[in-house]
Amino acid sequence: MHIPTIEDVKLAAARIAGIAVRTPLLCSDTLDEATGARVFVKAECLQRGGAFKMRGATNAIAALAPELRARGVIAFSSGNHAIAVATAARHFGIGATIVMPADAPKIKLDRTRAMGAEVITYDREGESREEIGARLSTERGGALIKPFDDPNVIAGQGTCGLEIGVEIAPDIVFVPASGGGLASGIALALPGARIVAVEPRGHDDIARSLAAGAIARNEPGVRSICDGLLTEQMGEIPFAIARERFDQAVAVSDDEVLRAMKFAFLNLKIVLEPSGAATLAALLSGRVEARGKSVALIASGGNVDAETFARALGV
Secondary structure, three states: OOOOOHHHHHHHHHHHHHOOOOOEEEOOOHHHHHHOOEEEEHHHHHHHHHHHHHHHHHHHHHOOHHHOOOOOOEEOOOHHHHHHHHHHHHHHHOOOOEEOOOOOOOOHHHHHHOOOOEEEEEEEOOOOOOHHHHHHHHOOOEEEOOOOOOHHHHHHHHHHHHHHHHHHHEEEEEOOOOOOHHHHHHHHHHOOOEEEEEEOOOOOHHHHHHOOOOOOOOOOOOOOOOOOHHOOOOOOHHHHHHHEEEEEEEEOOOHHHHHHHHHHHHHOOOOOOOOHHHHHHHHHOOOOOOOEEEEEEEEEEEOOOHHHHHHOOOO
C-alpha cells in the first residue's frame, strides 16, 4: 500500500495546473460573528465539474502510462467523481465508463452523460459497484479510477489544501468525508492544521474507525440527503493517514445541512449541494470549539437538484 506524501501532492499540483481551477477563499462577517472564528470558505463548488473531485480524477488520469490511458477509464461514483472522471477523460480525449447508482441525483447523472461518458446504473442496495467496476475494467481493458482509495486521487485532492496554505495558515480545517480521500489529502498538504472530518448523522463510520483503531463499516440502507458522503467505509489508504492526522470526526443532521445550504446562499452567495454544505453545518452547530481560531472549511460541491435546493431555501 503506497501512502502518498506532500511531495506527491506538489507533483499533482503541477499535473493538474491549467485543467483544474484554483478556487477562491470566501469570507463573511456574518459567519465570523456567528462562530466567533475567522472563517475562510474554500469554494470548491466553483471547481470544474462543480466539485473538488476534478482534482483527483485529473491527477489519476494524467499519471497513467500513455498506452494505458488510451484504452479509456472506468469509475464508480454516486455523482461528483463520475462527473469529474468524465470531464477529465474528455480533456484527455479518451473514453469513460461510469458505474452510478440508479437513485443518484438526476443532475449528476445528466452531467456525467453530457461529458460523453457511458453511464451504467446499479441498485446500491443489492449490487456492489466495486465488483461491477472491476469486471468492466477486466472486460474493457480500461484503468479503474477509484473515488478515494488511490494515492494519485488522494494527492490530487490534496492540492485543495496546498492552495489554502498559500493564503492562510488555518488552525482547524473542516472537511466533508466519506471515503476519506479529500480529508486525507488535505491533511498531507496542511500538516500544521487540525483536521475535522464531517460525515452524515447515522453514517459515522469515520468516528467509529478512529475510536476503534480499525476501519468500521456502515449499516446498509442508511439514508441522508448528503448523497456524496454515503460510502460503506473509508478507504485503507485514507485510514492510514487519518489515524495519524485526523483530530476528530463529527456528524451532522439533514436539517442542519439544509440550514447551512440556505446560510451559504444568503451570506456567501454560493450554491451548495448537501454534501458540500456539511462542513458549514458542523461549524455552525458549535460541536467543535473554534472561537478565536482561524478556520478553513471546504465547501466541496454545488451539484444540487432544484427540488433539494428549494427545500433548503424554505427551511
